[in-house]
Amino acid sequence: MEIVLATGNLHKKEELSEILQGHTILLPSDLNSSFDCVENGETYLDNALIKAGALYKVVKRPVIADDSGISVPALGGAPGVYSARYGSLNGKELDSSERNAFLLKNMEGIDERMAFFVCSMVLMLDEYRVYTVQETFSGEIAHEPFGGGGFGYDPLFYLEKYGKTVAQLPADLKNTISHRGKAGASIKSIMDRLDSL
Numbered sequence: 001m002e003i004v005l006a007t008g009n010l011h012k013k014e015e016l017s018e019i020l021q022g023h024t025i026l027l028p029s030d031l032n033s034s035f036d037c038v039e040n041g042e043t044y045l046d047n048a049l050i051k052a053g054a055l056y057k058v059v060k061r062p063v064i065a066d067d068s069g070i071s072v073p074a075l076g077g078a079p080g081v082y083s084a085r086y087g088s089l090n091g092k093e094l095d096s097s098e099r100n101a102f103l104l105k106n107m108e109g110i111d112e113r114m115a116f117f118v119c120s121m122v123l124m125l126d127e128y129r130v131y132t133v134q135e136t137f138s139g140e141i142a143h144e145p146f147g148g149g150g151f152g153y154d155p156l157f158y159l160e161k162y163g164k165t166v167a168q169l170p171a172d173l174k175n176t177i178s179h180r181g182k183a184g185a186s187i188k189s190i191m192d193r194l195d196s197l
Contacts, residue, residue: 001023001024001062001191001194001195002023002024002026002061002062003020003023003024003025003026003062003063003064003123003191004026004027004028004030004031004055004059004061004062004063004064005025005026005027005028005063005064005065006028006035006051006052006054006055006063006064006065006066007027007051007065007066008027008028008029008035010027011151012066012180013025013027015171015175015180016064016180016184018171018172018175019175019180019181019184019185019188020184020187020188020191021188022188022192023188023191025064028055028058028059031059033058033059034058035054035055035058037050037051037054037055038050039051039067039081041067041081042081043081043120044067044068044069044081044118044119044120044134045067045120045122045132045134046067047067047081047120048065048066048067048120048121048122048132049065049122049130049132050065051065051066051067051122052064052065052122052123052124052130053124053127056124056126056127062123062124062125062126063123063124064121064122064123064124064187065121065122065124066119066120066121066122066180066183067081067119067120068083068117068118068119068120068179068180069081069082069083069084069117069118070083070103070115070116070117070118070152070153070157071115071116071117071118072103072107072113072114072115072141073112073114073115074107074110074112074113074114075106075107075110078106079099079103083099083152083153086099086102086103087099087102087103096151096152096153097145099152099153100145100153100155100156103141103153103156104141104143104144104145104156107141113140113141113142113158114138114139114140115138115139115140115141115157116136116137116138116139116179117136117137117139117153117157117178117179117180118134118135118136118179119134119135119136119137119178119179119180119182119183120132120133120134120183121133121134121135121180121183121184121186121187123187123190123191125194131187131190133183133186133187134183135179135180135182135183135186136179137177137178137179137182139157139158139159139160139166140157140158140159140160141156141157141158142155142156142157142158142165145165145167146158146164146165146167146168147164147165147166147167147168147169148167149166149167149168149169149170149171149174150166150167150169150171150174154166154167154174155167166178
């Protein structure tokens with residue numbers, strides 16, 4: 001199956017291409033299309049559906065959209081759905097390292113460092129055929145960033161089981177155990193089944 005991914009993020013394309021092996025993942029730019037929408041939903045699922053619907057209207061072919069973020073219970077669930085815009089000031093978005101630094105600053109003096117990622121993923125085949133999946137991935141916020149792999153909050157997301165942050169894990173392991181990996185595996189099983197019909 002050929003699917004258009006509702007993002008311009010090359011990291012997401014690479015990651016989902018690994019997770020959805022056997023299917024072709026395209027970005028809107030691969031089709032000479034531009035894609036932008038306002039993610040103003042109150043939940044991850046709201047935002048994923050907004051992105052999927054907006055992209056489908058542009059490309060008129062199957063699309064995948066996801067919305068994901070990190071939640072820290074000790075911070076009242078923040079950054080949550082605002083993960084990509086966390087710490088932004090006067091409309092200027094921070095880059096990944098600045099967002100990580102902002103999160104660490106807000107965690108100063110907090111001993112309870114449990115956190116979890118959430119990924120809500122939508123496969124939209126057409127306006128009336130829509131599949132949704134939501135998965136989580138639990139860990140802790142490290143006291144400083146480690147590792148050069150992954151992206152986003154991965155250098156801060158520590159997994160006690162492995163003694164490493166997600167940014168220190170091999171990509172194939174991350175893609176098996178992460179929130180996006182688990183959601184993508186469920187979407188892949190749907191795509192595989194549809195391909196066989």
